[in-house]
Amino acid sequence: METKFSKSNISVTDIVNTENCSYCNKPFTEELWCKECINSLEKSAENGNKVAIFNLAKRYYNGKGTEKNLEKAFYWYQKAAENGDENVMNYLANCYYNGKGTEKNLEKAFYWYQKAAENGVKE
Known part of the structure; x- marks a missing residue:
């Protein structure tokens, strides 16, 4: 229905x-x-x-359904990762690694890649 x-x-x-x-x-x-x-x-x-947070971040990152806004994408990826959503941790790490929506920070990128791996995320 x-x-x-x-x-x-x-x-x-x-x-x-x-x-x-x-x-x-x-x-x-x-x-x-x-x-x-x-x-x-x-x-x-x-x-x-959690579903909304992840999808909102992806939409801001890719500009689907809204204007592309990397700062907002980063904000929502960070919120999800800090709340323990292991599937988002690599997305946040990629933002830090590539300087998308935030300043490039390899130390923080490594931290989130490692955290994702510890939680069983393979990619």
Whole structure:
């Protein structure tokens, strides 16, 4: 069953407990979104949804569904990695290694590559 929400009846609970856009109900991982998806995704990420955080970071990094913004991508990758999302640790390490969204820092890149490896991430 597809559920659509309007701006007037959306609650924080709807946003926190979903992995879908609260407006169009499409999964955050889909390519085609409604124009409100980034806002919904950002609210969900701000409330700690790991799927939302990762997908928001990727969208800012690649410029899909929103303008490319490497600083925002770095912010969300960092937030996810610091909260223990091992799958994001390599993305954060790559940002440090390549100076994307932050100053190049090989020491921090190594730290996050090592942390990812310790958590079983192979790539």
